[in-house]
Every structure is written in structure tokens, then in C-alpha cells.
Amino acid sequence: MFCSIDPSQFLAGENHYQAYEMGAAMVVGARPPRLQEEVMSLILRIFLAFAGLITALLVARDSLKFDIVQMFVAILLVTGVLLIGSLWSLWRRQA
Incomplete structure (x- = not known):
């Protein structure tokens, strides 16, 4: 499983524990693409x-x-x- 944390969201204090499934990878801390x-x-x-x-x-x-x-x-x-x-x-x- 691939996990990454977006530094901009982490530093902004946003909820970085959310996980979104994008294809085969699970991305932690990312927002869904607009x-x-x-x-x-x-x-x-x-x-x-x-x-x-x-x-x-x-x-x-x-x-x-x-x-x-x-x-x-x-x-x-x-x-x-x-x-x-x-x-x-x-x-x-x-x-």
C-alpha cells in the first residue's frame, strides 16, 4: 500500500488522517481531485x-x-x- 502525506495540508492543520482511494493506491492526507x-x-x-x-x-x-x-x-x-x-x-x- 502506498501512503503519502501532503505537507501543505499537514502544516495548515487540516485533517490529514482521511484516506482516499485513488486507483490501486491509498493516499493518506490527500483531498479528492477536483x-x-x-x-x-x-x-x-x-x-x-x-x-x-x-x-x-x-x-x-x-x-x-x-x-x-x-x-x-x-x-x-x-x-x-x-x-x-x-x-x-x-x-x-x-x-
Whole structure:
């Protein structure tokens, strides 16, 4: 069984004896994940999956720099999506 105590909750004096079951591990002192955190995690995983696909086309998967290139591609994807969203917003205001 895996147990961990969140230091921020422990120092804040919150009830750190509660245990929540998360998958196969029992986490002591953790609060259940909020919906926003789960959605953000899902979005980041999707970006990293697409970045992994693109990076696999450019760099060998067993290369030492694969993870670095994958993160760079993920940052470029996020930046591109934000840029497209910003330009779309500007275009809709002008129309």
C-alpha cells in the first residue's frame, strides 16, 4: 500500500488522517481531485500524446533527447492553440 502525506495540508492543520482511494493506491492526507484538476490533466495528456506522435516522426523513440523534444513540441502545440484562439477572438470582434 502506498501512503503519502501532503505537507501543505499537514502544516495548515487540516485533517490529514482521511484516506482516499485513488486507483490501486491509498493516499493518506490527500483531498479528492477536483473536476478542474482532472480536466486540466486530461488536456495536458492529450497535448503530450500528440506531441509524442509528432516527435516520434522526427526523433528516434529510444534517443536520450526524445523527452526534451517532446516537451518542446508540446509547448509549441499549446502556444499554437492559444494563438489560434486569440486570433479567432480578434477576427470575430471585427466582423
